[in-house]
Amino acid sequence: MKKIDKNRLILGLAAPVLAIVAALAITSIIIGVTGKDPFHAYQVMVEFGSKADSQVWIINKATPYYLSALAVAVGFRMNLFNIGVDGQYRIAAFFAAVVGGALTLPGIIEIPVIIIVAMAVGALWAGIAGLLKTSRGVNEVISTIMLNAIGASVIGYFLQDGRLAKKEGNLIHTPYLPDSAHFFEIPTQTKPIYGFVVIAALAGVAYWFLLNRTRFGFDLRTVGQSETAAQASGVSVKRMVVTSMLISGALAGLVGMPTLLGVSYNYGTDFPTGIGFTGIAIALLGRNNPVGMALAALLWGFLERTGTQLEFEGYAQEIVGVIQGVIVLCVVIAYELVRRYGLKAQQRKVGEELAAQARKSDKAEVSA
């Protein structure tokens, strides 16, 4: 058993190492083909990425990415593809900004109210897809991506001067949150880090605990592994679909909070978009593992930060997008290869041990 665990550790490390090596090799070739020196590019990236202000930037960027990945991962763990995290966090952040902007309360109440509104709206928006799936059999991929579009239209309708927003220069945005709603920051030598990174870390711990240590999490994972077995074991699959969509949506509601409570203090036309899709890539990269996703989110931030610097060095900026895509592909392929190899190896091992046992008992029986 000890040995199996050791093998498992090696297998566990094999996939990411394999993926990184393959991704580096492929991107080197691509950069090489464009006539540039790939190793110089890596050197630039490492140097620039390890600067103090870069580190702060990366962490701040990674925080919403991580939350988004958590939201996606909850769905993944039960075989639901919540592609609508993007719409969910935007509509959640919008209404949270509206509510926050309308209220002036002490921070200790104001901030939780904003966060709760965001989570509730996110959950509601995702819950629609859950209900559609259980009541009408609508595939969640279709419904969530449609809800993204609907969400964007809803925001577009309300985000107009005279409705729920006002105009400031070229920008239209919701009223500013009161000062009491500003989330704390962690000061550094350069720029401060968003305090919301703490919430993100807590969300990661909660995610791990919920899925791996609670009955509910066990049920959820059971549905993800085999719906039929889950049903036979007493899990209401339909209720689980709705519940997990609600959780996924609530987590998605947190995605916009670092920005809303830490930078912009309003929801405007310049509010960041597309984080929900980045979350899918990060969840894939981190294999739905809370630590893995944290590393993946940081890697993503690193690539985006250093990509801008590559441009100054004469490299095409798109190279970062290429690297990101190659990494995701390599990781998905590498994990699948390692998983299959692991399963085979395990079956072989079990077969060998049992054959050895059988040979022994066989002899005993023959002589008996």
Add this chain to the structure above:
Amino acid sequence: MELAGITKRFPGVVANHDIHLTVRRGTVHALCGENGAGKSTLMKILYGMQKPDEGTITLDGEQVTLHSPADAIARGIGMVHQHFMLADNLTVLENVVLGAEKLHGIGGKARAKIKEISDAYGLGVRPDVLVEDLGVADRQRVEILKVLYRGARTLILDEPTAVLVPQEVDALFDNLRELKSEGLTVIFISHKLGEVLSVADDITVIRRGTTVGTAIPSRTTPKQLAELMVGEELPSPETRESTVTDIPMLTVEGLHLSATDSDGVVRAVLDGITFTIHKGEVLGLAGVEGNGQAELVEAIMGMRSPDAGTVTLDGEDITKAPTRKRREDGIGYIPEDRHRHGLLLEAPLWENRILGHVTERPNSKRGLIDTKAARADTERIVREFDVRTPGIEVTAASLSGGNQQKLIVGREMSHLPKLLIAAHPTRGVDVGAQAQIWDQIREARHEGLAVLLISADLDELIGLSDTLRVMFRGRLVADADPATITPEELGSAMTGAAGGHLEHHEKGTKGEKGEKGSGGKPKPPERGASSEPRKAGTSPKAKKPGNTNRNKSKKNKKKRRR
């Protein structure tokens, strides 16, 4: 065709060892052996799906190496798999030409060719029907036609009768004789001795991966064949003294369930089902598969909600209770399809131990999973129920079928159920495990467990049950006393030929006392043999036939009817 000295090793297991097989052109050659004896591996070798480690294959005097099924097809060898490989949403014509478009195109020429083959061998295949509208027997004929269309002169049929009802088996055999008379060669894999003897010209018996003998049907009795296949005496499922009490444990009254079939017709899959199982009683439910047994189990488990009727467990009405509540209330469940309903194949054993009992100790405390206690208890189950595994962290998928089943039985028994629903509890399980599972059921019954036993193995059913019921087209049509009933009599009721209370007739219609010789022994499970990776080395004893009885009984029934 000749195979000589074929040996195939899988990691840790020798599946085939020094196999010799000679098949004469224009004959039906039966290959029999227990599940896990290595029949399917041998056929995969012959069909080019596996390469032998040693040995040679000779076709018409020419030594060949088959690298792939395409190679085999090119040499006129075709295989009809046990699990059909047809696309439901395509027509028969489309299924037949799929992948063989080059032969006769996909239009009129192909249709004509199909008609020609169909007429030549009396297959009665209609080219333009959707496959999803066809019954099992028709699908099988389409599979055969598919193989013939590709020019096969040698057909391998892997357990073709497992899915057929007796009449369909006879029709299939007529087709096979037709093929034979046209000079084609058929290799027929089966563990059903009656069938083998009635259709084959030559028989080769495989036991534990090697050929142990050949037989000529006209000079062989089922008993001799059984002895060849089994080689030794085996445990019987017979229970000893009765432990039946008069305290009802499960009462089902007037259960009715309708479902819409593929033609959109609503029909009753369960109709007026009423029965009671008492404490300490095993109620055996006999029936040809697909007559409502699976639906009944699911209705009792709460996985389907019946239109009418009540289910009472230990005095408490659970008709509306969700599955989890029923499980907590003490229903243990050994599902028919363990891969679909009983296990999380890619999860470690200890997580599988939690499955279905997540709310109960030792698996969880106050909503939290107690991994330590669950792991410790898994270790206990592995020990007490003799699950052969290197540890509890391996995935369920890496265990053999028998060990997976032992884990499930251990899990369900660990929660001291009041009622155990055991659907085909020993299907696809090796002999050692089979005896153990029977022991477990007997022991628990002794302690007041009520058991609903569903099995296709009539010997198991008769041997273990205190009461027998027969299910046919969603209704309980007959009951019988297991102490006196014979598999033959039970078999005839299963096809709807008899109803009411089945009395045992000492002399009755069955004149063939001889084959009762193997009665009371377990028989190999019907299906699943070739679909699961089987480790021949892990089943210390071969399995024995027994099916003889059943087949004969169907035959008898037919005789009677004529």
